[in-house]
Amino acid sequence: MTHRPIEQPGTPSRIIRPWASRRVSRRQAIGGVTGLGVMAVVTGCGGSGSGAAPAAVIPTQSAEMAVVQPTGAGVPATAAPAQPVQGQPALPAPDSVLIVSPRLPLDGIGAAQQSGLLDGTVTDWAGVGAPVSLPVEALGEVGADGYDDTVEQLDAGLVEGATPVGRVASTPLSAVDFRVNVLSVDGRDPLRDRTEGEHGPIFRVGMVGDVVPGRNVHLTMDRYGDFQYPFRRVAGRLAGFDLTIANLEGNISDTLANPVYEKPNTIDFVTGSAFIEGFTLAGIDAVTLGNNHSCFNETGWGTQGLEDTMAALTAAGLPYFGAGYEIGEARAPFTTEIGGVSIAILGHDAVTANLDLGQSRELGVVAQTWGADAGSPGTNPFGLDQFLADVEAAAAEYDIVIPYLHGGAEFQWVVPEWLQTAARGAIDAGATLVVTNHPHIIQGMEVYAGRPIVYSLGNFIFDQMFSVDTRQGLILDLTFDGPVLVGLRFGGVEILDFCQPRPVTAAEQAAIMGRFWRSTDRLAAR
Known part of the structure; x- marks a missing residue:
């Protein structure tokens, strides 16, 4: 998919610029891989001493990422299952697809397994490749008019506290939205392996969480002499999106003295401009600087770290948003266009530039002093x-x-609660979806007014190796049919060697998403 910049008259903005090294077709880089059991299982970490980096890992194609679905409210009446003709296999109607709850940890099946799922021959999802044992319940063929009820039924069997059951239904592809997981068949994803949909071109947007380039991340790259090292196991996946966004949480500077050499536990995260080579390798299209480590520092260099970062990104042709040399630039969204569909992504710092709340650990507010204003650089408050x-x-x-x-x-x-209120307010104000980050662990999600809010993708590149939660993060995979969000799923990663995320196995994905859904259910019960 070719990026075509668009202008935003009268308002400063960050416009995407295609890089000279961009692939002819980013979609072809990793598209079309489905099913379980094909994820790259990588063990071991880099050495702790000096020397060469571990052998470079060619980015591998991982199993398609599990789709997400929020908690349904109640269980509607059961749809009448379709009755197969005697002696013939039960198959989806023409132009129909198999849908399941995104809580079911399976993305694809074989063509020969379709009829078994619909006619009751297959009684356990483990029999078709799921990494967990779960009974199968077929809901039959569902038309567009029964789709909403079916979505709730699919999810109701897998929410926390329910008697576990994995329901499956067949429905027209034109009825599908982001609330379900469409099963691929024989490696073909009927939702994503298209160029055109009902509303326009099909394209995918990827988003990742915290990329923190300093401290042990910097030391590891420096020791190996490889500043692309953190991205090498995930570059293929990220480059396969038509648009990829990351949260750059730290400073890129060739002039600041890196504090890690004097204070190993520093919370001022700095690395050199060579780090941008990793963004290039992974096809990152823009980064948000609207976060607490863009400006906040204990060393005392003021906004120099932010200014050096913005200068380095500009020199590399990598757009940023969520911060600026003055408030107008900081508030301006990153904008681009894909296939005639216009996109705006905004960045806001509610941790070190929160205008509404005072400092509070419980609320996640550190300070109010680092926001940009009319004459000073800073983050978007x-x-x-x-x-x-x-x-x-x-x-x-x-x-x-x-x-x-x-x-x-x-x-x-x-x-x-204040963050949930803000996210819901953004939906009411017209947002297509909302994504948040900062906690350094994954959280859950909700659907509000028919649109998703994803709370925290967790760490992506960081040295917080002290817990499972902080070593794991999510790649958010969004599929659009023109301006309509029709697919939403996640791919788990685990951080190795203080800085390098690798795609998780199917069983690990199920465990990560189990934690994600528990957070979702706890939020719904609050």
């Missing part, structure tokens, strides 16, 4: 009224609007 005004203005101009909001309490499974 968060104030609820300003935040919603920015979203509303973007929604009036662009087809797809995604706020990437940095906020919440660290290491907590459930978001604070």
Whole structure:
């Protein structure tokens, strides 16, 4: 898919610029891989002493990422299952697809297994490749008019506290939205392996969480002499998206003295401009700087780290958003266009530039002093009224609007109420979906007013090796049919060697998403 920049008259913005080294077709890089059992299982970490980096890992194609689905409210009446003709296999109707709850950890089956799922021959999902044992219940063929009820039934069998059952139904592809997982068949994904849909071109957007380039991340890259090292196991997957966004949480500077050499536990995260080579390798299209480590520092260099970072990114041709040399630039969204569909992504710092809340560990607010203003650089400050005004203005101009909001309490499974209020307000103001980050662990999600809110993708590149939660993160995989979000799923990663995420196995994916769904259910029960 070719990126075509669009102008935003009268408003400063970050416009994507295709890089000279971009692949002819990013989609072809990793597209079409489905099913379980094909994920790259990588063990071991890099050496602890000096020397060469471990042998370079060619980015491998991982199993397709599990789709997500929020908690349904109640269980509707059961749809009448379709009755197969005597002596003939039960198969989906022409132009129909098999759908399951995104809580079911399976993305694909073989063609010969379709009839068994629908006619009751297959009684356990483990029999068709799922990494867990779960009884099968077929709901039959469902038309567009019964789709919403079926979505709730699919999910109701897998929410926390329910008697576990994995339901499956067949429905027209035209009825499908992001709330279900469409099973691929014989390696073909009927939702994503298209070029055109009902509303426009089919394209995919990928988003990742915290990329923190300093401390042990920097030391590891420096020891190996390889500043692309953190991205090598995931570059193929990230480059396969039509648009890829990351949260750069730290400073890129060739002039600042790196504090890690004097203070190993520093929370001022710095590396050199060579780190941008990793973004290039992975096909990152833009980064948000709207976070607490873009400006905040204990060393005392003020905003120099941010200014050096913006200069380095500009020199490399990599757009940034969520910060700027003054408030107008900081508030401007990153904008681009794919296949005639306009996109705006906003970044806001609600941790070190929160205009509404005072400092509070429980609320995830550190300070109010690092926001940009009319004459000073800084991050895009968060104030609820300003935040919603920015979203509303973007929604009036662009087809797809995604706020990437940095906020919440660290290491907590459930978001604070103020953040949920802000995210829901953004949906009311016209956002297509909302993504948040900051806690350094994955959280859950919800669907509000028919649109998804994803709370925290967790760490992506960071040296927090002290727990399972902080070593694992998610790649958010969004599929659009024109301006309509029709697919939403996640791919888990585990961080090795203090800095290098690798795709997880199918069983590990099930465990990570189990934690994700527990967070989802706890939020729903609050």
